[in-house]
Each structure stands twice: as structure tokens, then as C-alpha cells.
Amino acid sequence: MFSYSVMTPSLQAINLTKRYGQFVAVSKLNLKIEGAKCVGFLGPNGAGKTTTLKLFTDMIRPTDGHALINGVDVHEEKRRALSSVGTLIETPEIYPSLTEREALLMVAELKGVPRKFLEKSVREVADKVRMKEWLDQKVGRMSKGMKQRINIAAALLGDPDIILLDEPTSGLDPRGMNEVREIIKDLKKERRLIFMSSHLLSEVSEICDEVALINHGKLMAYGPINEVTSKFSDSGAAIIEVSVLKPLQANVIKKIKKLPGVKSTEVLDTKRFNLRVSGDVAKTQQKLLESLVKLKIGVISFKPSTSALEETYLSVFKETA
Ligand SMILES: Nc1ncnc2c1ncn2[C@@H]1O[C@H](COP(=O)(O)OP(=O)(O)OP(=O)(O)O)[C@@H](O)[C@H]1O
Ligand SMILES: [Mg+2]
Incomplete structure (x- = not known):
């Protein structure tokens, strides 16, 4: 011991x-x-x-x-x-x-x-x-x-x-x-x-x-x-915001959309996109980050999106708003 x-x-x-x-x-x-x-x-x-x-x-x-x-x-x-x-x-x-x-x-x-x-x-x-x-x-x-x-x-x-x-x-x-x-x-x-x-x-x-x-x-x-936001979201999904170094090509976006755990993607601009993920958030996230790194798109950040937290905040505190 x-x-x-x-x-x-x-x-x-x-x-x-x-x-x-x-x-x-x-x-x-x-x-x-x-x-x-x-x-x-x-x-x-x-x-x-x-x-x-x-x-x-x-x-x-x-x-x-x-x-x-x-x-x-x-x-x-x-x-x-x-x-x-x-x-x-x-x-x-x-x-x-x-x-x-x-x-x-x-x-x-x-x-x-x-x-x-x-x-x-x-x-x-x-x-x-x-x-x-x-x-x-x-x-x-x-x-x-x-x-x-x-x-x-x-x-x-x-x-x-x-x-x-x-x-x-x-x-x-x-x-x-x-x-x-x-x-x-x-x-x-x-x-x-x-x-x-x-x-x-x-x-x-x-x-x-x-x-x-x-x-x-x-x-x-x-x-x-992510667990808190997914618990309170209608769909049970969490949203992750990803930023990359180089502008994203259409074929890469296609690949990202097909990654396991990804329910939907929303391209914010050429270097930023949101991923909606479901299932066991922590595990899915870990695998997702690994897969994104393998795509060599130069991931510079991978974090819960502010809009997800805002959605949660507004839904949890709606009666006092
Ligand atoms: N000494 C006190 N006597 C009576 N009520 C108090 C006292 N201190 C705080 N309160 C009340 O307790 C409640 C909680 O106050 P608190 O300051 O912890 O809120 P908070 O979450 O920090 O708010 P804020 O975001 O405005 O800083 C409030 O309704 C406040 O008026
Ligand atoms: Mg205070």
C-alpha cells in the first residue's frame, strides 16, 4: 500500500x-x-x-x-x-x-x-x-x-x-x-x-x-x-464549441458530422463549429476530441458552448427572470 x-x-x-x-x-x-x-x-x-x-x-x-x-x-x-x-x-x-x-x-x-x-x-x-x-x-x-x-x-x-x-x-x-x-x-x-x-x-x-x-x-x-447543460436541454444533448487553426474544408466538415456521438453540427464560421453530442457526455467527449485531433484540423479549443450554458441558465431560472 x-x-x-x-x-x-x-x-x-x-x-x-x-x-x-x-x-x-x-x-x-x-x-x-x-x-x-x-x-x-x-x-x-x-x-x-x-x-x-x-x-x-x-x-x-x-x-x-x-x-x-x-x-x-x-x-x-x-x-x-x-x-x-x-x-x-x-x-x-x-x-x-x-x-x-x-x-x-x-x-x-x-x-x-x-x-x-x-x-x-x-x-x-x-x-x-x-x-x-x-x-x-x-x-x-x-x-x-x-x-x-x-x-x-x-x-x-x-x-x-x-x-x-x-x-x-x-x-x-x-x-x-x-x-x-x-x-x-x-x-x-x-x-x-x-x-x-x-x-x-x-x-x-x-x-x-x-x-x-x-x-x-x-x-x-x-x-x-456539459453534464449540467445536457441534463437541462430538451434533447438531452450537450453542445461543444470547437475552434481550429485552419479554415475548414467541406470534406472535413462531412467527416466531422459522421464522428461517433455527434448528433448534429453547426458551422459558426470558417474556423469555429458547434457539436451537439449525446450519450455519456464525458466518454463521448473524450473520444470525440481524440477523433478530431486525428483529423489534423489544428484544434485549438474544445469547450462547452456558452450558448448551451445560457440556455440552461434561462430554463433553470425562468420563474425569477
Ligand atoms: N444580513 C442580512 N439580513 C437579511 N437578509 C440578508 C442578509 N444578507 C443577505 N440577505 C438576503 O439573503 C438573500 C441572498 O443574498 P446573497 O447576497 O447571498 O445573494 P447573491 O446570490 O450573492 O446575489 P447577487 O448575485 O446579487 O450578489 C438576499 O435576498 C439577501 O437580501
Ligand atoms: Mg452576491
């Missing part, structure tokens, strides 16, 4: 409930997210996303049930549970006259980073969010996007394996949004579990592997994006 020394990061809600008087903000939530991946948390305004994230950090206490981080109850053993989490939830403004370095050092000290590692860890997290050149500049002079990157850097201090983000790109311009998304993608590569709320379906289908849908405090669905 051998065991892995690296622990699999996990988040688990067991009957997690938060009531404000008669009002139920989070209702008997049961959810287990396990492994290094990015999970999008979707739902209309007031659905209970921020409340759930706050319960996972013990910013508020549950009325009932438990929130576990790596198996440790956040409310019962706060310090131990939160030692593996970095958060970005309603972050207060950074004091404008501080430099980035001063702001991050302050957080690092608060988080209990040992004295001799303070400088080094601040440099490391600033590097991760591509803000190393700005360490000695005053935060007050920085753009909103740069401040948000510093907030993410602060969440990364202490090297947490779980990161909770509440609408991390909200309020940023397209460039700022893109920078934050690229950083999240990098974090994913470092074997971390990222759980992030968002209202941007395109963002979720671009960076997340899985989605959790919440409405009126209740979990409506959780799973890989």
Missing part, C-alpha cells in the same frame, strides 16, 4: 442553512466539491451565492448544518479550516497611501506568515498576479483592475489550496476582466480548488470545469458543465 502525501482539496456543505428571521437565504445545501478544479457558482441576484461563500469562511454562522473545508468544520475549527483557504469576498478598499508591498506585508503578517518568509511570499504572490513591478507604488494611484489583482494576491498569501472568489471580475473593464481571468487560469494549473461566483456565463464556460446552480438558497444542479 502507498498513499499520496498531497491531499485532495475539498469543500463540503452538509444541510447548510442560513436564515434571517423567517427568510431563508441558504436552504439545506448539500454539495461536495473535491479536487483541483474551477467551479463556477451561478444564480440570479439574491440566490444565496455570497451568503454561501461567507458561510464557508465563517464570516457568518450557519443557522443549521455544516461547512467543511478539507473535512474540517469551519465554524468549529475556524483557524485550522481557514489555514487552507484564500478568499475574495466583499474585500474592503486597500488604504490608498500604502504601497502594494506595504498592503501585502500587512495581510501576510495577519495571516501569520513567518517573519523570515514575509518579503519572499509578498514577492511571489505579486508575481502570480503580474503586479511585481508595482510593489513600491501607492495603491491609491492604481486602476480598479490592478487593485483587484492585489486583492487576489492577498488571498494567495499563505499558499492556500482552496480559493473562494465572489464575482472576481465584477466592475472591471474588459482588459481588467481578461487579466483576472488569466490569473485564475494560472491558479488552476497549480492544483488548487477554485470556487467562484459569477454572473458572466461566457466567463464560467471559459474558465470553469464545473458549475453549481443555486436559486432561492437551494442547489439546483452541480456537475461538469
Whole structure:
């Protein structure tokens, strides 16, 4: 027998409930997210996303049930549970006259980073969010996007394996949004579990592997994006968007249409097409990607289509729209 020394990061809600008087903000939530991946948390305004994230950090206490981080109850053993989490939830403004370095050092000290590692860890997290050149500049002079990157850097201090983000790109311009998304993608590569709320379906289908849908405090669905979208689509099919390097020839499109698992294809432009797939989505997808690679059409991306997620979103949340 051998065991892995690296622990699999996990988040688990067991009957997690938060009531404000008669009002139920989070209702008997049961959810287990396990492994290094990015999970999008979707739902209309007031659905209970921020409340759930706050319960996972013990910013508020549950009325009932438990929130576990790596198996440790956040409310019962706060310090131990939160030692593996970095958060970005309603972050207060950074004091404008501080430099980035001063702001991050302050957080690092608060988080209990040992004295001799303070400088080094601040440099490391600033590097991760591509803000190393700005360490000695005053935060007050920085753009909103740069401040948000510093907030993410602060969440990364202490090297947490779980990161909770509440609408991390909200309020940023397209460039700022893109920078934050690229950083999240990098974090994913470092074997971390990222759980992030968002209202941007395109963002979720671009960076997340899985989605959790919440409405009126209740979990409506959780799973890989394609499984969730196929479950809620009329036809039981999932839609995958594929981009290729070279313009597609008619004979190749013919071949693609005949690949196993493909129910229908929709050519979006010369280098992009949607595939509707049915059956066991995960298995079909894997085979499909292999077959596409064999066709040597230069596949550059293969991801759940945003329109599929949008369709699902609108059908799941129709009564509140
Ligand atoms: N302290 C509080 N007292 C009373 N009600 C609250 C409190 N905090 C949140 N709520 C209510 O709980 C519900 C869930 O709020 P929450 O902020 O979790 O929603 P959300 O999904 O994050 O929404 P949004 O997308 O708008 O950020 C809302 O109806 C909100 O008004
Ligand atoms: Mg919110």
C-alpha cells in the first residue's frame, strides 16, 4: 500500500442553512466539491451565492448544518479550516497611501506568515498576479483592475489550496476582466480548488470545469458543465464549441458530422463549429476530441458552448427572470 502525501482539496456543505428571521437565504445545501478544479457558482441576484461563500469562511454562522473545508468544520475549527483557504469576498478598499508591498506585508503578517518568509511570499504572490513591478507604488494611484489583482494576491498569501472568489471580475473593464481571468487560469494549473461566483456565463464556460446552480438558497444542479447543460436541454444533448487553426474544408466538415456521438453540427464560421453530442457526455467527449485531433484540423479549443450554458441558465431560472 502507498498513499499520496498531497491531499485532495475539498469543500463540503452538509444541510447548510442560513436564515434571517423567517427568510431563508441558504436552504439545506448539500454539495461536495473535491479536487483541483474551477467551479463556477451561478444564480440570479439574491440566490444565496455570497451568503454561501461567507458561510464557508465563517464570516457568518450557519443557522443549521455544516461547512467543511478539507473535512474540517469551519465554524468549529475556524483557524485550522481557514489555514487552507484564500478568499475574495466583499474585500474592503486597500488604504490608498500604502504601497502594494506595504498592503501585502500587512495581510501576510495577519495571516501569520513567518517573519523570515514575509518579503519572499509578498514577492511571489505579486508575481502570480503580474503586479511585481508595482510593489513600491501607492495603491491609491492604481486602476480598479490592478487593485483587484492585489486583492487576489492577498488571498494567495499563505499558499492556500482552496480559493473562494465572489464575482472576481465584477466592475472591471474588459482588459481588467481578461487579466483576472488569466490569473485564475494560472491558479488552476497549480492544483488548487477554485470556487467562484459569477454572473458572466461566457466567463464560467471559459474558465470553469464545473458549475453549481443555486436559486432561492437551494442547489439546483452541480456537475461538469456539459453534464449540467445536457441534463437541462430538451434533447438531452450537450453542445461543444470547437475552434481550429485552419479554415475548414467541406470534406472535413462531412467527416466531422459522421464522428461517433455527434448528433448534429453547426458551422459558426470558417474556423469555429458547434457539436451537439449525446450519450455519456464525458466518454463521448473524450473520444470525440481524440477523433478530431486525428483529423489534423489544428484544434485549438474544445469547450462547452456558452450558448448551451445560457440556455440552461434561462430554463433553470425562468420563474425569477
Ligand atoms: N444580513 C442580512 N439580513 C437579511 N437578509 C440578508 C442578509 N444578507 C443577505 N440577505 C438576503 O439573503 C438573500 C441572498 O443574498 P446573497 O447576497 O447571498 O445573494 P447573491 O446570490 O450573492 O446575489 P447577487 O448575485 O446579487 O450578489 C438576499 O435576498 C439577501 O437580501
Ligand atoms: Mg452576491
